[in-house]
Amino acid sequence: VTVHLVGAGPGDPGLITARGLDLLRRCEVLVYDRLVAAELVDEAPPRALRIAREQLSQREVNEALVAYGRAGLEVVRLKGGDPFVFGRGGEEALALTEAGVPFQVVPGVSALAAVPAAAGIPVTHRDLASQATIVSGHAPAELDYQALAALTGTLIVFMGLAGLDQIVDRLLEAGKDPNTPAAVISNGTTPEQRTARGTLAEIPTQANALPPPALLVIGEVAALAAALRPSKLAKAAAAA
Amino acid sequence: VTVHLVGAGPGDPGLITARGLDLLRRCEVLVYDRLVAAELVDEAPPRALRIAREQLSQREVNEALVAYGRAGLEVVRLKGGDPFVFGRGGEEALALTEAGVPFQVVPGVSALAAVPAAAGIPVTHRDLASQATIVSGHAPAELDYQALAALTGTLIVFMGLAGLDQIVDRLLEAGKDPNTPAAVISNGTTPEQRTARGTLAEIPTQANALPPPALLVIGEVAALAAALRPSKLAKAAAAA
Numbered sequence: 310v311t312v313h314l315v316g317a318g319p320g321d322p323g324l325i326t327a328r329g330l331d332l333l334r335r336c337e338v339l340v341y342d343r344l345v346a347a348e349l350v351d352e353a354p355p356r357a358l359r360i361a362r363e364q365l366s367q368r369e370v371n372e373a374l375v376a377y378g379r380a381g382l383e384v385v386r387l388k389g390g391d392p393f394v395f396g397r398g399g400e401e402a403l404a405l406t407e408a409g410v411p412f413q414v415v416p417g418v419s420a421l422a423a424v425p426a427a428a429g430i431p432v433t434h435r436d437l438a439s440q441a442t443i444v445s446g447h448a449p450a451e452l453d454y455q456a457l458a459a460l461t462g463t464l465i466v467f468m469g470l471a472g473l474d475q476i477v478d479r480l481l482e483a484g485k486d487p488n489t490p491a492a493v494i495s496n497g498t499t500p501e502q503r504t505a506r507g508t509l510a511e512i513p514t515q516a517n518a519l520p521p522p523a524l525l526v527i528g529e530v531a532a533l534a535a536a537l538r539p540s541k542l543a544k545a546a547a548a549a
Numbered sequence: 550v551t552v553h554l555v556g557a558g559p560g561d562p563g564l565i566t567a568r569g570l571d572l573l574r575r576c577e578v579l580v581y582d583r584l585v586a587a588e589l590v591d592e593a594p595p596r597a598l599r600i601a602r603e604q605l606s607q608r609e610v611n612e613a614l615v616a617y618g619r620a621g622l623e624v625v626r627l628k629g630g631d632p633f634v635f636g637r638g639g640e641e642a643l644a645l646t647e648a649g650v651p652f653q654v655v656p657g658v659s660a661l662a663a664v665p666a667a668a669g670i671p672v673t674h675r676d677l678a679s680q681a682t683i684v685s686g687h688a689p690a691e692l693d694y695q696a697l698a699a700l701t702g703t704l705i706v707f708m709g710l711a712g713l714d715q716i717v718d719r720l721l722e723a724g725k726d727p728n729t730p731a732a733v734i735s736n737g738t739t740p741e742q743r744t745a746r747g748t749l750a751e752i753p754t755q756a757n758a759l760p761p762p763a764l765l766v767i768g769e770v771a772a773l774a775a776a777l778r779p780s781k782l783a784k785a786a787a788a789a
Contacts, residue, residue: 393672433633440683443683453701456700
């Protein structure tokens with residue numbers, strides 16, 4: 310295998326997988342996303358070729374992976390979170406398959422549960438939520454708000470900060486209870502983590518000053534955050 | 550911090566996080582789930598107290614975590630997948646909070662995306678699925694099939710093997726297209742991984758002989774499995 314699609318985890322560099330870290334430490338080419346922790350980029354060998362993904366289009370990324378893979382180099386494609394949860398890992402995997410280049414997927418810890426957990430919120434919880442739905446909020450006009458408002462369980466919105474007002478308005482119009490607990494977690498699992506809490510109706514105001522990246526969580530479990538606090542000591546340990 | 554709720558990942562022992570492995574290697578008490586890889590249980594120090602969770606009720610697990618935590622021992626509670634995705638981590642965290650015992654959550658790679666990925670299926674994929682819903686199938690009579698059938702995107706059912714016939718029948722009755730691609734992945738990410746594929750209508754028959762644990766995936770992305778194959782070499786490496 311020459312190309313490894315590796316999930317870097319949700320932000321905290323300690324949350325990469327043991328295998329992902331191992332591959333990173335002996336790669337020859339590293340293609341990394343903007344949101345990947347600098348500490349992880351530093352784990353690649355000093356002489357490894359480092360390529361920042363943001364300089365490239367998705368097509369150029371695919372081409373680079375195919376070219377370095379064909380050359381037989383050990384390539385790590387390090388992606389924030391999990392490569393297959395809003396990570397466009399499928400597109401890169403398809404490009405490699407079509408080119409006949411062997412590859413391996415090393416999944417990562419997705420923000421979807423890890424970021425709420427870091428704010429004290431379990432995305433599923435007995436008696437409160439036995440299902441969870443994850444959506445991307447990057448194109449809020451395209452979401453089916455009727456179907457989303459009808460769901461029980463927890464709704465988790467990735468990339469929902471820019472469209473937060475619209476997402477909340479449309480959910481309320483579609484009949485979602487304005488008193489449903491909600492939270493926005495910015496820079497989750499990192500030392501810069503900040504959380505806004507409130508009802509669904511309040512959350513756009515509460516989250517007004519938070520910077521991206523952020524995750525929006527809507528559902529009864531968001532109210533657990535107050536009761537279920539990881540210790541401050543734990544946070545300090547996570548930051549170390 | 551004395552108690553660590555640690556996700557072990559989806560099966561493959563290489564998919565624990567770097568921090569989780571670190572904590573495991575220096576714990577004094579290990580409470581572990583049945584589905585956790587034996588290789589991970591072996592990573593605990595030889596003199597660590599090992600407690601198999603299956604001998605205990607959930608209440609006894611909570612009490613043990615509180616008692617060892619109060620005693621100031623370094624406790625790792627190692628749970629399959631992610632502690633907060635159908636892992637009942639919330640209940641253990643609440644018990645620790647109520648008892649005033651400091652704890653830390655170390656998230657894990659959930660089966661939800663990692664297991665489909667190991668079968669070549671991205672749970673989200675541009676143009677095919679921009680949302681995903683995860684449900685537990687352990688009590689199939691309690692699911693809201695109308696809402697689930699109305700959803701676009703990928704439906705992922707944990708613990709859905711025992712109730713597979715009922716889940717599929719009810720989804721079809723609720724109007725889900727019988728030609729929707731589906732897959733069942735048994736023992737995903739381990740050397741025993743086996744996958745059944747077919748349409749939604751066919752999948753109960755196709756998956757008939759597969760043993761638990763298994764994940765059911767329903768949606769257009771399931772048809773990608775044929776096109777998007779991780780190399781055999783990669784599978785051998787993952788098994789090593």
